[in-house]
Amino acid sequence: MTRRSLWLVVAMLCCPLVVASSAFAECAWVLWQQLQIGSGGWSLDEGKEIAFQTKPKCEKRLKGRVQAFAQATTGPRPFLVCLPDDVDPRGPKGK
Numbered sequence: 001m002t003r004r005s006l007w008l009v010v011a012m013l014c015c016p017l018v019v020a021s022s023a024f025a026e027c028a029w030v031l032w033q034q035l036q037i038g039s040g041g042w043s044l045d046e047g048k049e050i051a052f053q054t055k056p057k058c059e060k061r062l063k064g065r066v067q068a069f070a071q072a073t074t075g076p077r078p079f080l081v082c083l084p085d086d087v088d089p090r091g092p093k094g095k
Contacts, residue, residue: 028085029058031065033078042089045080058082 029052031045044050045065052058062080069077083089 028053029055029082030085031058031061031080031082032089033080034089035078036076045078051085052082055082 031050031052032042033045034042045061049061052061059082062082065080081089
């Protein structure tokens, strides 16, 4: 995926959150990741903390993870995003 495509995806994911941010002010936030290789599906971030009381705390952790991946010279770099705890990027669960 090119850098431009990645930024486009980030912008598309963030725009609804900006509009609805006041609606989610009271909920917890979860740090999700999507690996570029393998299944390509979403999973919870593998860091020590994955759920946060506020969006700024989640975003702070996200920035730390991005910096850690930038310093790593090997291995895939996942796409990371903070979402409200009631939003699951894996989609609806079927029965």
